[in-house]
Amino acid sequence: xxxxxxxxxxxxxxxxxxxxxxxxxxxxxxxxxxxxxxxxxxxxxxxxxxxxxxxxxxxxxxxxxxxxxxxxxxxxxxxxxxxxxxxxxxxxxxxxxxxxxxxxxxxxxxxxxxxxxxxxxxxxxxxxxxxxxxxxxxxxxxxxxxxxxxxxxxxxxxxxxxxxxxxxxxxxxxxxxxxxxxxxxxxxxxxxxxxxxxxxxxxxxxxxxxxxxxxxxxxxxxxxxxxxxxxxxxxxxxxxxxxxxxxxxxxxxxxxxxxxxxxxxxxxxxxxxxxxxxxxxxxxxxxxxxxxxxxxxxxxxxxxxxxxxxxxxxxxxxxxxxxxxxxxxxxxxxxxxxxxxxxxxxxxxxxxxxxxxxxxxxxxxxxxxxxx
Numbered sequence: 001x002x003x004x005x006x007x008x009x010x011x012x013x014x015x016x017x018x019x020x021x022x023x024x025x026x027x028x029x030x031x032x033x034x035x036x037x038x039x040x041x042x043x044x045x046x047x048x049x050x051x052x053x054x055x056x057x058x059x060x061x062x063x064x065x066x067x068x069x070x071x072x073x074x075x076x077x078x079x080x081x082x083x084x085x086x087x088x089x090x091x092x093x094x095x096x097x098x099x100x101x102x103x104x105x106x107x108x109x110x111x112x113x114x115x116x117x118x119x120x121x122x123x124x125x126x127x128x129x130x131x132x133x134x135x136x137x138x139x140x141x142x143x144x145x146x147x148x149x150x151x152x153x154x155x156x157x158x159x160x161x162x163x164x165x166x167x168x169x170x171x172x173x174x175x176x177x178x179x180x181x182x183x184x185x186x187x188x189x190x191x192x193x194x195x196x197x198x199x200x201x202x203x204x205x206x207x208x209x210x211x212x213x214x215x216x217x218x219x220x221x222x223x224x225x226x227x228x229x230x231x232x233x234x235x236x237x238x239x240x241x242x243x244x245x246x247x248x249x250x251x252x253x254x255x256x257x258x259x260x261x262x263x264x265x266x267x268x269x270x271x272x273x274x275x276x277x278x279x280x281x282x283x284x285x286x287x288x289x290x291x292x293x294x295x296x297x298x299x300x301x302x303x304x305x306x307x308x309x310x311x312x313x314x315x316x317x318x319x320x321x322x323x324x325x326x327x328x329x330x331x332x333x334x335x336x337x338x339x340x341x342x343x344x345x346x347x348x349x350x351x352x353x354x355x356x357x358x359x360x361x362x363x364x365x366x367x368x369x370x371x372x
Contacts (some may be wrong), residue, residue, distance in 0.1 A: 015149040024355050025049040025331040027084065027298065028348050030066050031057070031339025040066075042345050043338070044081055047352030050212070051081050052333065055201045067208060082212050083206040084241070087198040089216025090191050092182040095131030101175040102130065104154055112166040113148075114138050129165070132182060136190050138164050138225040148183040151175055152272040185247040185273035193223030198228065206234050214241040214264060219248040221255035241298065244317070245269035252284060253289055262296030262330070270301075287327045299324040300333035304350060308341035318354050326357035351361070 028034070029052040043051075053063055058176075067083060074081040089096055095116070104110060108228050111118075114137050118129040134140075138161055147156040147168055154176060156168035182277045193215065194202075202213060215227050224242050231238045243258050245266035249256060257263060265286050271279050283299065290297040303321055304313050321332055331356065337347035 016338065022047075022352075022355055022359055024325050024329065024359060025350055026348070027052050027300075027331050027333040029054060029333070029335050030070075030203075031336075031337040033340055033342075034338050034344045035062070035066060035069070037069045037072065039345065040103075040138070041076065043348055044070075044073040044077045044079075044346060046348050048081065048348060050084055050331070052084045052086055052214075052335075053333075054086045054339070055198075056086070056091070060204060063204075064208065077096045082217045083208045083210055084212040084214055085201065085352060086214040086243075087201055087216055087261050088195070089198060089243075090131060090189060090193070090195050091217065092134045092137065092184070092196065093179050094176065094182060095133065095178070097130070097176060097178045101177045102128065103175050104149075104156070104173045106170050108170050109159065110156060110168050110170060111246065112137075112168065113164050114166075115164045118165075129347075130176070132166075134182075134189070134191065138166055140189050141166055141184070141187055145184065145186045148272055150174070150180040151187075152183065154273070175365040183269060183272045188219060188248060192217060192219040193226050194230075202227065202230055206231070206236055206238070209223060211237065212239045212241065214243055215260075216243045216266075217246055217249075217269070218242040218244065218256055219246055220252045221259035224256060224259035241296075245273075247273040250274065250286075257290055257293050257295050260295065262298060263290050264298040264300050264333070265329075268301040283324070284327050287324070287329050291328055296330040298331040298333055299329040301335060303332055304337045304347050307337050307343050307347040307350065311343050311346055313350055320353045321351065322358040322361075325355055326361075 026047050026051045028048040030040065036045065051066070053066055070081045072081060076296055081303065106139065112132050112133050113129050114132060116131055118131060141161060143158050143160065145158045147158065148154070154170070154174045155172040156170050158166060158168045160167040205213065209278055213227060215224060218224060224240055227240055239261045241262045241264050242260035243264045243266045244250060244253065244256070246269065263286060265283050267279055274282065287297045304317050306314050306317060324332055332351060334351060338344040341347060
């Protein structure tokens with residue numbers, strides 16, 4: 001399989017770019033700890049093939065700064081570094097809660113509301129109301145569907161819908177704090193795909209030379225089609241990467257692969273919506289599926305997460321990267337490791353070494369006493 005990301009780099013030969021030696025490409029996220037001209041140059045020299053900019057956090061001003069430094073670093077290295085604009089997507093969060101948090105007790109009922117005017121209180125025996133920032137969520141949800149809060153730490157089951165309110169029973173409790181994320185593994189959201197912010201960000205990206213867009217929380221091919229229409233109206237060729245991070249995205253994978261140019265296996269949110277023990281099998285099958293259709297695949301999230309705080313990775317993380325390479329992924333991605341971690345350059349260099357070693361390894365004749 002040629003792979004989308006390899007093809008993307010090969011197309012840049014006309015711009016006198018040097019193709020890196022490794023087949024598997026490395027995507028590194030640019031962020032607060034890696035946005036200096038010096039660090040970006042070290043990233044380019046250290047093996048970064050594509051720079052990811054996360055528009056959940058990035059401002060227009062910062063993006064223009066990143067782009068200027070990436071262009072300069074690429075020119076110095078003799079190759080162009082594509083920029084992937086990672087769109088925020090319809091991420092749902094709870095509203096503001098008391099500083100001490102809101103305790104969810106197993107077996108009790110909790111009320112969520114899509115109206116900001118509902119007051120968050122819990123006293124005198126009355127149930128409080130928790131705001132969720134998805135205006136149509138009450139219409140999308142059905143009785144029996146699951147709600148996961150705070151990266152899956154808490155689990156609830158919907159028992160009733162009453163106007164703008166969603167009543168749910170706590171199956172796994174905990175303390176909920178302000179602005180924590182909401183995951184809905186069984187719910188088809190009417191606002192999935194592109195948000196108003198995403199559309200605005202895409203237009204900004206197009207105006208400033210972005211040609212790789214990653215769309216978040218893809219649930220169906222129609223989510224990708226919406227972005228394709230915007231790109232079509234701009235008369236600019238661009239690559240669309242569909243991020244597979246929802247249970248419905250996995251369910252509808254064939255249509256999503258057809259509609260997109262590549263998929264990203266975003267294992268963070270995916271591991272919240274689907275049991276963790278199932279993720280390795282799903283990952284392998286998604287990589288294989290993409291290959292069957294001649295589309296690219298990116299394996300992402302928590303690949304070297306221990307290196308956010310430590311200079312060396314765990315052996316499990318090294319094995320994770322190598323196995324993704326052996327499965328045929330077209331790219332591996334670093335997120336917090338290079339955007340906000342304590343050892344961004346060390347993380348990138350470690351990723352490059354593991355990928356190079358995995359690609360050079362042979363399995364035809366197992367030899368436990370071979371070269372190390």
